[in-house]
Amino acid sequence: MIRIDSVTKRYPDGTVAVDRLSLDIPDRSITVLVGPSGCGKTTTLRMINRMVEPSEGTILLDGVDSRQQPVNTLRRSMGYVIQNAGLFQHRTILDNIATVPRMLGWGKEKSRARARELMERVGLDGALAKRYPYQLSGGQQQRVGVARALAADPPVLLMDEPFSAVDPVVRKGLQDELLRIQEELGKTIVFVTHDIDEAVKLGTMVAVMRTGGKLAQFAPPAELLSHPADAFVEDFLGADRGIRRLSFFPSAGLELLASPIVAVDATAEQIAAAGAAGAPYLLVTDADGKPLGWSEPRELTAGEIKTDRLLSYGRPFVTGADSLRAALDCAVLSPTGWAVAVDAEGRAAGVVSQQVIGEAIRGAHAERRADAEPGADGGEIQKVAP
Amino acid sequence: MSELFDLPSDLQNSYFGLVGLHLREALIPVLAGLLVALPVAQLCVRVRWLYAPVLWVTTVLYAIPSLAFFVILIDYTGLSELTVMIPLAVYSLVVLVPAIVDGVRSVPQETLAAATAMGFGPVRRYVQVQLPIAAPAIIAGLRVASVSSVSLVSVGMLIGNEGALGNLLNSGLIYNQPRLIWLSVVGTAVLALLVDAALIGLRVLLTPWMPRATRRNARPLAVKEAAR
Numbered sequence: 001m002i003r004i005d006s007v008t009k010r011y012p013d014g015t016v017a018v019d020r021l022s023l024d025i026p027d028r029s030i031t032v033l034v035g036p037s038g039c040g041k042t043t044t045l046r047m048i049n050r051m052v053e054p055s056e057g058t059i060l061l062d063g064v065d066s067r068q069q070p071v072n073t074l075r076r077s078m079g080y081v082i083q084n085a086g087l088f089q090h091r092t093i094l095d096n097i098a099t100v101p102r103m104l105g106w107g108k109e110k111s112r113a114r115a116r117e118l119m120e121r122v123g124l125d126g127a128l129a130k131r132y133p134y135q136l137s138g139g140q141q142q143r144v145g146v147a148r149a150l151a152a153d154p155p156v157l158l159m160d161e162p163f164s165a166v167d168p169v170v171r172k173g174l175q176d177e178l179l180r181i182q183e184e185l186g187k188t189i190v191f192v193t194h195d196i197d198e199a200v201k202l203g204t205m206v207a208v209m210r211t212g213g214k215l216a217q218f219a220p221p222a223e224l225l226s227h228p229a230d231a232f233v234e235d236f237l238g239a240d241r242g243i244r245r246l247s248f249f250p251s252a253g254l255e256l257l258a259s260p261i262v263a264v265d266a267t268a269e270q271i272a273a274a275g276a277a278g279a280p281y282l283l284v285t286d287a288d289g290k291p292l293g294w295s296e297p298r299e300l301t302a303g304e305i306k307t308d309r310l311l312s313y314g315r316p317f318v319t320g321a322d323s324l325r326a327a328l329d330c331a332v333l334s335p336t337g338w339a340v341a342v343d344a345e346g347r348a349a350g351v352v353s354q355q356v357i358g359e360a361i362r363g364a365h366a367e368r369r370a371d372a373e374p375g376a377d378g379g380e381i382q383k384v385a386p
Numbered sequence: 387m388s389e390l391f392d393l394p395s396d397l398q399n400s401y402f403g404l405v406g407l408h409l410r411e412a413l414i415p416v417l418a419g420l421l422v423a424l425p426v427a428q429l430c431v432r433v434r435w436l437y438a439p440v441l442w443v444t445t446v447l448y449a450i451p452s453l454a455f456f457v458i459l460i461d462y463t464g465l466s467e468l469t470v471m472i473p474l475a476v477y478s479l480v481v482l483v484p485a486i487v488d489g490v491r492s493v494p495q496e497t498l499a500a501a502t503a504m505g506f507g508p509v510r511r512y513v514q515v516q517l518p519i520a521a522p523a524i525i526a527g528l529r530v531a532s533v534s535s536v537s538l539v540s541v542g543m544l545i546g547n548e549g550a551l552g553n554l555l556n557s558g559l560i561y562n563q564p565r566l567i568w569l570s571v572v573g574t575a576v577l578a579l580l581v582d583a584a585l586i587g588l589r590v591l592l593t594p595w596m597p598r599a600t601r602r603n604a605r606p607l608a609v610k611e612a613a614r
Contacts, residue, residue, distance in 0.1 A: 072506075075505035078503075087500070090515075
């Protein structure tokens, strides 16, 4: 465990970057430091590998003062990923990744073999091995940065706004990849970002810091969203924290209606039966059960359903895997106000109205209030994909 | 053909002997200048306020006429090659120091931070990261310094005939032989071009990592200014 014990960083000009910060960073999980610029989050990160020396206080690694070992030994035991990747532009991708193993004396062949293994792990095409950084896209460079940090298999990974400089689509891909890699490797990751959405998505624990280097709140993301410690945290979380909090409620409990679903080759009786169920719209699927679009029941004639006349169904949510937030989003986006639930194979599992989702949200909130009062261990709350 | 390159016997050298001598007298000072400029530039990078005064000193040194330099040096090093080469080495600093400083400073902050975070000590970081990335700028500086050095060597004729191809120019004037003058002037120009081409070749060889589009413009602005 990394224990930051009442650490202060004061610069010669009197600026206090970090003010008596204490934080216990749990092993094998992602701890996110988040806050506005100037809150001391990067300074805090850099004090862990002593790129910045604390003015007061100590940082303990598994109970041992981090100043006990030579500084470069300490740094080689911690992977470091930086904004814009900071790759060595004069070295090939493979040699970039092999940097720390080479310094640790692994030998050329072993280091390169390890680098190739890591390229695969972070989702880089092996054909890029002999390329130079300028030949890669920003997202690819950042993957190389992650691979380089992981090369010597350090127990700790420090990440300083690693995904801030890439576009949102690439960023989402990198975030998902990081979660996948973390699932496999179980590193102790300290992740700095100014993006609260990123913090909520990635963090097992989130430390919100305020200007002046003070800790505002240290909590699991779900608790952060449900019980912000003060007005600053609430403000920092943004206006839609209620909606975002729904990311932590599974959609599995939603009551899905299967009756308003008809196949494109349905008989007149089947259409009549579906229409009789009372739903204002019917969902038409193809022969495999994959959704095609909505239609009013009276527009459908057996045997001659025109798929190009159907109303778009928007984006479906995967029942069970996606959260209530995804389900609500689907319902809001759908022209009929009904969300389409699909199974893992993409076949329509049922449809659900906004009203039903709203009831589920109220029910989930009531349940959550009953068994997770503030201060209770919110870490057990299962995170589901937003 | 052989008559074309025949030289008066008082030069005591063949044409290509003079060319070799010229190269030696031009390039050894640049090399010496580089050896001095590297630590000086590194000092300027680390101690920021030093850079302005150092630039000022190199500029003042560059402004001293070579003749004045020779007069002072003759007391110590006599009528020798060394007396020619010392001023040339000093002159090269005005180009090399800013070239190296700009090159080293052009290394992105995040690259340096990443190197530090991976456990590079200051020496390893300088040798393995900063210098290689500064190489294109340093070589651009070397090109300017070498070409100017090749053209300046001829002045050495003034002190005990240490001017290599410059001596040939002098002979041409004395014996009123345009052929010798042409041999000297064209020889010097061709030599300068060849040295420049060799340095371009060296850069291409050393920097396979540079994007092709920027390779042609690798010469930083400050060096262009210093070259005038």
